[in-house]
Amino acid sequence: MASSLVVTCPECGTYNSASASLCRQCGAVLKPERAQRPRIQKKLLRRTDFLAAARANQANTRRLVLILVAVACVLGYLIGWNIQIYAQAPAHTYGQPAPGDWSPWFFSAWGAIGAAILAGVSLVWTFVAFKAGDRIVMRMTGARQVGPDEAPMLNNVVEEMAIAAGLAKPKVYIIDTPALNAFATGMSPGRASIAVTQGLLDTLNREELQGVIGHEMGHVVNWDIRYATAVTVLVGLIALVSDGVLRGFYYGGGRRRDSRGGGVVAILLLVFAVLAPLVAKLVQMAISRQREFLADATSVRLTRNAQGLISALEKLETSAQPFDGANRATQHLFIVNPFRNFSEKASALMATHPPLSRRIERLRNLGAKGY
Amino acid sequence: MDTGAWIILALIVIFILFMIAMYNRLVALRNQVKNAWRQIDVQLKRRHDLIPNLVEVVKDYMSYEQETLRQVIEARNSAVNAQGPADTIAAEGVLSGALGKLFALMENYPDLKANQNVANLMEELSSTENKIAFARQFYNDSVMSLNNAVQSFPSNMVANMFRFTEATYFEVPQAETAVPKVDLR
Numbered sequence: 001m002a003s004s005l006v007v008t009c010p011e012c013g014t015y016n017s018a019s020a021s022l023c024r025q026c027g028a029v030l031k032p033e034r035a036q037r038p039r040i041q042k043k044l045l046r047r048t049d050f051l052a053a054a055r056a057n058q059a060n061t062r063r064l065v066l067i068l069v070a071v072a073c074v075l076g077y078l079i080g081w082n083i084q085i086y087a088q089a090p091a092h093t094y095g096q097p098a099p100g101d102w103s104p105w106f107f108s109a110w111g112a113i114g115a116a117i118l119a120g121v122s123l124v125w126t127f128v129a130f131k132a133g134d135r136i137v138m139r140m141t142g143a144r145q146v147g148p149d150e151a152p153m154l155n156n157v158v159e160e161m162a163i164a165a166g167l168a169k170p171k172v173y174i175i176d177t178p179a180l181n182a183f184a185t186g187m188s189p190g191r192a193s194i195a196v197t198q199g200l201l202d203t204l205n206r207e208e209l210q211g212v213i214g215h216e217m218g219h220v221v222n223w224d225i226r227y228a229t230a231v232t233v234l235v236g237l238i239a240l241v242s243d244g245v246l247r248g249f250y251y252g253g254g255r256r257r258d259s260r261g262g263g264v265v266a267i268l269l270l271v272f273a274v275l276a277p278l279v280a281k282l283v284q285m286a287i288s289r290q291r292e293f294l295a296d297a298t299s300v301r302l303t304r305n306a307q308g309l310i311s312a313l314e315k316l317e318t319s320a321q322p323f324d325g326a327n328r329a330t331q332h333l334f335i336v337n338p339f340r341n342f343s344e345k346a347s348a349l350m351a352t353h354p355p356l357s358r359r360i361e362r363l364r365n366l367g368a369k370g371y
Numbered sequence: 372m373d374t375g376a377w378i379i380l381a382l383i384v385i386f387i388l389f390m391i392a393m394y395n396r397l398v399a400l401r402n403q404v405k406n407a408w409r410q411i412d413v414q415l416k417r418r419h420d421l422i423p424n425l426v427e428v429v430k431d432y433m434s435y436e437q438e439t440l441r442q443v444i445e446a447r448n449s450a451v452n453a454q455g456p457a458d459t460i461a462a463e464g465v466l467s468g469a470l471g472k473l474f475a476l477m478e479n480y481p482d483l484k485a486n487q488n489v490a491n492l493m494e495e496l497s498s499t500e501n502k503i504a505f506a507r508q509f510y511n512d513s514v515m516s517l518n519n520a521v522q523s524f525p526s527n528m529v530a531n532m533f534r535f536t537e538a539t540y541f542e543v544p545q546a547e548t549a550v551p552k553v554d555l556r
Contacts, residue, residue: 152491152494152495153498156495156498156501156502159498159502160501161505163410163414163509164509166403166406166407166410166513304508
């Protein structure tokens with residue numbers, strides 16, 4: 001692949017420029033022969049600084065959400081532009097040059113309207129998702145709510161973490177399955193829910209459970225659930241509209257092919273409609289991976305103890321129990337991906353979680369700093 | 372009005388908006404500190420309520436440790452009666468020390484650890500200890516945020532103007548740093 005302009009990080013699947021020595025996402029060494037250079041050494045040290053990475057993650061997420069919104073707007077503009085060309089281009093264009101100085105290269109007002117419509121629809125849709133999201137998720141995963149009488153320790157640990165974060169205590173749920181996993185949902189830190197599996201309760205000790213609950217509380221504090229919902233809505237919208245455009249080309253294409261220059265714009269739309277859903281999906285997964293690192297860092301900030309989460313993640317890594325209650329729509333909510341073979345290096349760009357080994361490594365690094 | 376006047380007017384409006392934003396942030400921080408202190412208070416009260424129950428249950432098993440139990444009860448009573456933050460912090464420190472000693476001694480009584488009642492109380496008490504620690508952690512974090520805002524430029528000007536003062540940290544008393552860890556699992 002010597003001709004390639006990009007290399008894929010073997011650790012997290014992020015694209016990097018071919019000249020990069022380190023992965024810009026996870027800091028993995030891409031060019032081992034350069035690893036000993038002092039400049040790279042210094043960079044390596046900085047990349048594993050967990051708290052700095054957490055701050056950078058926040059900024060990255062915002063940038064990625066903006067990219068998604070931009071993709072949706074460009075899509076809307078291209079559609080509006082094409083419709084305007086179709087409606088306004090001189091009619092007698094079959095095989096003949098259009099008269100006068102007419103050209104499709106103008107600022108399209110209809111395009112601007114199209115962009116605004118897509119932005120508006122994504123807003124409204126997101127709002128609806130915020131209203132009903134958590135209840136739907138809980139029903140999908142088969143979680144049941146438990147009070148302090150039924151699960152005193154779990155309720156206590158959740159309350160402890162809520163106090164550490166300065167939030168109201170979230171609702172506590174248990175999922176009856178031997179698999180080891182946990183997730184958080186809820187649309188605002190004020191009314192959140194945390195669910196853990198029975199297997200997790202049976203396997204982890206108090207300190208480890210605290211680390212896991214801290215991680216989930218991290219998702220709550222950082223508004224991750226909201227981010228995830230908004231992103232899912234945007235990705236869904238882009239996929240839906242792109243799909244509609246492609247169908248439109250399939251059934252109705254060809255008629256305006258000859259309008260002068262308009263064909264180029266149509267091809268532009270076609271290419272974009274093919275690429276946009278792909279880009280959106282990649283952005284979504286990148287956001288999810290970054291939020292996992294951030295939640296790990298938040299867990300340590302709340303518990304002031306990296307060891308609990310480290311040993312919990314190690315136990316999760318060795319457990320091979322699959323979890324049936326998750327599906328593609330909810331997988332990004334869990335502390336570890338419920339589908340994947342955890343030890344496998346997540347080579348795919350589509351991974352929602354970073355490899356556990358890398359998360360543990362970062363936590364160790366943080367632990368060495370005195371937490 | 373000419374352009375210059377408009378620009379000056381715009382600058383004044385922006386300045387005022389900045390002042391309002393800083394003032395509101397200071398108010399939010401001060402309220403967070405107050406609320407965090409109340410959280411600590413809630414957990415301390417809970418600890419005071421739990422201790423008599425625990426002593427009642429364990430005293431039959433631990434007949435040789437009357438002195439320790441008496442110390443715990445005394446420390447608990449003086450903590451209940453403490454007035455003001457400084458007194459409270461000192462008295463709670465003594466109580467934590469006495470409790471720590473009791474928890475450590477209880478490790479020597481296998482019968483005690485097997486008792487479900489005691490196990491439940493211990494989970495409640497050690498959780499309450501954790502909650503006090505986490506509430507204190509959050510309180511101190513809140514104090515730091517407030518103090519940073521009060522001291523640093525430019526919010527210190529707004530703070531001076533409206534008499535926002537620094538809050539005091541909840542320092543860990545010396546005795547409490549030596550609390551032994553209890554794990555009944």
